[in-house]
Amino acid sequence: GAGVSQSPRYKVAKRGQDVALRCDPISGHVSLFWYQQALGQGPEFLTYFQNEAQLDKSGLPSDRFFAERPEGSVSTLKIQRTQQEDSAVYLCASSQRFLNTEAFFGQGTRLTVV
Amino acid sequence: SQQGEEDPQALSIQEGENATMNCSYKTSINNLQWYRQNSGRGLVHLILIRSNEREKHSGRLRVTLDTSKKSSSLLITASRAADTASYFCATDAFYNQGGKLIFGQGTELSVKP
Numbered sequence: 001g002a003g004v005s006q007s008p009r010y011k012v013a014k015r016g017q018d019v020a021l022r023c024d025p026i027s028g029h030v031s032l033f034w035y036q037q038a039l040g041q042g043p044e045f046l047t048y049f050q051n052e053a054q055l056d057k058s059g060l061p062s063d064r065f066f067a068e069r070p071e072g073s074v075s076t077l078k079i080q081r082t083q084q085e086d087s088a089v090y091l092c093a094s095s096q097r098f099l100n101t102e103a104f105f106g107q108g109t110r111l112t113v114v
Numbered sequence: 115s116q117q118g119e120e121d122p123q124a125l126s127i128q129e130g131e132n133a134t135m136n137c138s139y140k141t142s143i144n145n146l147q148w149y150r151q152n153s154g155r156g157l158v159h160l161i162l163i164r165s166n167e168r169e170k171h172s173g174r175l176r177v178t179l180d181t182s183k184k185s186s187s188l189l190i191t192a193s194r195a196a197d198t199a200s201y202f203c204a205t206d207a208f209y210n211q212g213g214k215l216i217f218g219q220g221t222e223l224s225v226k227p
Contacts, residue, residue, distance in 0.1 A: 031213055041220075042217035043202075043217045045214050045216065048213075091156060093157075097213075099144065099206075100213075102147065103147075103159065104159070105157040105159075106156050107155060
């Protein structure tokens, strides 16, 4: 595809529900990132993949958050037992290399936990 | 936690005027990048400046980097209403592996026609 694609664009979950957010990066991009953006704030790093390897998950806020990229392409961010503080926009980005390169962002998934 | 601090938080100007946004950061970096975000949309990359560069231009954008002061500025010349957006600086810290970005809080720019 032409850009990074994320689905769904919007998700409303009841507190305690599990959700799965999908990211299709640009074909051939080695690096994939997930960020969380609260309203009125800058994005905050969650986790990073180089191909299928998850090299950095230091930003995941709790063990309820889990990300995978099993074949080095599509990635899924899963949040178990959602809580209200998980409400945010989740952004996925990919880049061609892993140093001194721009990141291409998807439109994001807006998660609202009610 | 966010590394960058941006100043001002909000800026309102008339079309045709120049807009300057500043960013400060805390650690040594590989590069610093600026992104634009329109309301409800994803981020769009504007420009990347490496740690050994001092100034870079791209169209109406001019970015400076002062690593001794750990600061950067983004200048948009001859602004247009379409430039209305939030602007974020993001640093790729020297100790990182893989290009993870640390974003500032952003500057909300409003350009009035």
